[in-house]
Amino acid sequence: MKVMKKAKVEKVIEALAKEHDVYVPIQRGAQTGFFSYRTYNEDYDDIMLDTLNVYQPPKSIVFPQTEKMYGFKSEGQKINIDQVFEESEPKIIFGLRSCDLKAIDYLDELFFTKSYEDEFYRARRKSTVMIVNACYNPGTSCFCDSMGVSPNEPENADVLIHDIGEGDFAWEAKSDKGEAVTELIKDLLEEQEATLPTLKNFKRKVDYEGVAEKLKDMFDHPMWEDMSYPCHNCGICTYMCPTCYCFDIQVKTAGEEGYRFRCWDSCMYREYSQMAGGHNPRELDKERFRNRFLHKLQFFQERYGEPLCTGCGRCIVVCPAGVSIIKVIEKVKEADV
Amino acid sequence: MAECNCENPLVPSMVEVVDIKDETPDVKTFYVRSENGGVPFNVMPGQLAMVSHVPVGEGMFSVSWQEENDHLQFAIKSVGLLTEQLHNIDIGQMIGVRGPYGNGFPVEECKGKDMLFIGGGIGLAPLRSFIKYCFKYREDYGKITIIYGSRSYADLCFKDELFEKWPAMKDTEVFVTIDNEEENWSGHVGFVPSYLQEINPDPQGLIAVTCGPPIMIKFVLQALEKMGFTDEQVITTLEARMKCGIGKCGRCNIGSEYICLDGPVFNLAQLKKLPPEW
Ligand SMILES: Cc1cc2nc3c(=O)[nH]c(=O)nc-3n(C[C@H](O)[C@H](O)[C@H](O)COP(=O)(O)OP(=O)(O)OC[C@H]3O[C@@H](n4cnc5c(N)ncnc54)[C@H](O)[C@@H]3O)c2cc1C
Ligand code: SF4
Ligand code: FES
Numbered sequence: 001m002k003v004m005k006k007a008k009v010e011k012v013i014e015a016l017a018k019e020h021d022v023y024v025p026i027q028r029g030a031q032t033g034f035f036s037y038r039t040y041n042e043d044y045d046d047i048m049l050d051t052l053n054v055y056q057p058p059k060s061i062v063f064p065q066t067e068k069m070y071g072f073k074s075e076g077q078k079i080n081i082d083q084v085f086e087e088s089e090p091k092i093i094f095g096l097r098s099c100d101l102k103a104i105d106y107l108d109e110l111f112f113t114k115s116y117e118d119e120f121y122r123a124r125r126k127s128t129v130m131i132v133n134a135c136y137n138p139g140t141s142c143f144c145d146s147m148g149v150s151p152n153e154p155e156n157a158d159v160l161i162h163d164i165g166e167g168d169f170a171w172e173a174k175s176d177k178g179e180a181v182t183e184l185i186k187d188l189l190e191e192q193e194a195t196l197p198t199l200k201n202f203k204r205k206v207d208y209e210g211v212a213e214k215l216k217d218m219f220d221h222p223m224w225e226d227m228s229y230p231c232h233n234c235g236i237c238t239y240m241c242p243t244c245y246c247f248d249i250q251v252k253t254a255g256e257e258g259y260r261f262r263c264w265d266s267c268m269y270r271e272y273s274q275m276a277g278g279h280n281p282r283e284l285d286k287e288r289f290r291n292r293f294l295h296k297l298q299f300f301q302e303r304y305g306e307p308l309c310t311g312c313g314r315c316i317v318v319c320p321a322g323v324s325i326i327k328v329i330e331k332v333k334e335a336d337v
Numbered sequence: 338m339a340e341c342n343c344e345n346p347l348v349p350s351m352v353e354v355v356d357i358k359d360e361t362p363d364v365k366t367f368y369v370r371s372e373n374g375g376v377p378f379n380v381m382p383g384q385l386a387m388v389s390h391v392p393v394g395e396g397m398f399s400v401s402w403q404e405e406n407d408h409l410q411f412a413i414k415s416v417g418l419l420t421e422q423l424h425n426i427d428i429g430q431m432i433g434v435r436g437p438y439g440n441g442f443p444v445e446e447c448k449g450k451d452m453l454f455i456g457g458g459i460g461l462a463p464l465r466s467f468i469k470y471c472f473k474y475r476e477d478y479g480k481i482t483i484i485y486g487s488r489s490y491a492d493l494c495f496k497d498e499l500f501e502k503w504p505a506m507k508d509t510e511v512f513v514t515i516d517n518e519e520e521n522w523s524g525h526v527g528f529v530p531s532y533l534q535e536i537n538p539d540p541q542g543l544i545a546v547t548c549g550p551p552i553m554i555k556f557v558l559q560a561l562e563k564m565g566f567t568d569e570q571v572i573t574t575l576e577a578r579m580k581c582g583i584g585k586c587g588r589c590n591i592g593s594e595y596i597c598l599d600g601p602v603f604n605l606a607q608l609k610k611l612p613p614e615w
Binding site for chain 1: 391394551
């Protein structure tokens with residue numbers, strides 16, 4: 001088996017970074033997230049291949065928080081769209097986990113299927129190579145296997161790496177893109193015997209079976225009132241979630257020029273669905289709370305055949321009000337309808 | 338960086354405003370044509386387009402009519418930032434359009450039926466595309482009844498069609514109402530739903546299509562149900578805040594349906610299966 005020795009990890013990243021913008025899980029001050037290796041500062045940053053999930057998921061690499069769409073120039077009554085910003089620089093996400101890869105599979109479903117295809121997303125997504133770090137020891141807030149994710153044998157990885165102890169990683173190319181990047185660093189890998197670890201038990205189990213179906217009859221259930229009571233509708237869950245994708249489209253104009261851009265939005269905010277004339281289909285905090293969970297657990301399932309949650313546990317950890325998607329699922333299971 | 342390619346569904350095509358017509362104090366109809374002539378795309382009645390005054394903003398509007406391969410018409414009410422700026426432009430201005438979006442009215446399924454159109458305020462804009470389609474293919478549709486109301490006489494849209502062209506069409510009746518008494522108005526006074534009940538059309542062989550402010554739609558639907566219309570005989574169009582128009586940005590959902598893609602046109606049977614969030 002090919003093995004990337006601990007001492008070679010940074011060399012591998014450096015070698016890949018010659019032709020790619022490589023995003024690596026990094027601890028930077030109080031933040032953890034996937035940062036471009038171009039911004040790596042060895043005095044301050046720690047590369048975290050042994051951490052399960054960094055706080056900020058890698059979603060923004062294929063679907064940035066703010067993304068320019070097109071630029072325009074006006075001249076009197078004439079307006080010309082003179083640039084379309086489809087960004088396709090080769091990129092690698094190095095060391096993402098299965099749950100975050102699954103989240104990107106869901107973005108693929110959204111942006112590539114059901115009528116129109118999103119060209120801005122396509123340009124970034126097709127130019128990105130996924131080097132996935134298999135999980136064998138699930139964390140305390142992880143429940144990905146309950147949501148249909150395989151932590152150590154993900155589908156759609158380009159390269160799969162496995163921590164085989166002592167900081168060494170077994171390296172398996174899984175796709176043509178994976179073979180191509182492996183070729184770039186083949187001299188840094190060693191051929192040796194390696195046994196892959198065995199997957200440890202999940203500490204947290206969630207029973208999602210039948211939840212989408214049951215929710216069809218729970219739109220008016222009193223549990224939404226109770227569960228949403230502590231929620232501030234702050235939106236942090238939607239920003240930290242690797243699968244949340246709602247976006248806004250806005251324009252920036254200075255004088256005769258400008259550009260239109262899109263940026264993440266949150267279904268937790270009133271403005272999200274506020275209409276001209278004051279009507280809002282989800283005026284109440286409770287209604288927006290309910291829509292978020294129904295979207296994840298019922299609506300996305302109905303439309304795309306899978307739940308819009310990978311069980312990464314981030315929203316539970318970051319919520320200042322203690323709202324938990326696990327508790328929501330449990331309440332649905334318990335509820336009388 | 339790519340050259341401007343209009344294959345990208347979120348990038349508009351530029352069109353020229355070739356005419357602007359004042360409908361009411363706050364509604365204007367914009368006639369738009371591609372720079373090299375013709376329409377930027379073909380639309381069916383009830384379909385939508387995202388219209389942008391490019392440096393200002395984008396908004397979703399029903400295409401109120403496609404005149405052959407010549408131009409598209411949008412009737413736009415001034416309610417906020419984008420629409421006020423649109424009202425300030427002059428003929429010759431380039432604006433952006435992308436589309437067509439949405440399912441449109443079931444024009445095929447309605448063939449051979451009598452048609453009842455019930456509109457309020459700017460809600461006549463989408464209905465008009467279907468009404469004019471019925472007149473264009475007049476022999477395909479039965480009797481046409483149009484009930485329309487606005488707050489005042491001045492607020493009635495498309496007056497020349499409403500008072501002259503449409504009543505003169507074969508086998509067509511047009512009923513117009515305004516909310517309050519006015520000097521020089523000898524027509525009906527009262528809200529659309531109650532006028533509908535007075536007219537009391539027989540549901541036999543009739544398809545009702547309604548569009549207007551949410552509160553009007555609500556009472557019209559109740560009235561139609563009382564008169565004995567089945568859920569399949571009642572069609573309405575829904576609105577939601579929209580950004581992408583292509584089922585991606587998330588905000589226009591009701592349940593697992595997106596109004597921009599699966600709507601905006603639904604019959605009552607379909608609506609009753611969805612959560613009551615409209
Ligand atoms: C399917 C559909 C068909 C429509 N057809 C027509 C039509 O034929 N004619 C017409 O005049 N109007 C139509 N509208 C409404 C039109 O989209 C809004 O009036 C317009 O976008 C408001 O933009 P604004 O910038 O002027 O208002 P803003 O300055 O943005 O704000 C005014 C208010 O409108 C809300 N708003 C902003 N954007 C939208 C939006 N896209 N949809 C709803 N509310 C919004 C704001 O939250 C605010 O409350 C339609 C809307 C939909 C969804
Ligand atoms: S656990 Fe929370 S943050 Fe993670 S995928 Fe599910 S909803 Fe999103
Ligand atoms: S407008 Fe974006 S999903 Fe409908």
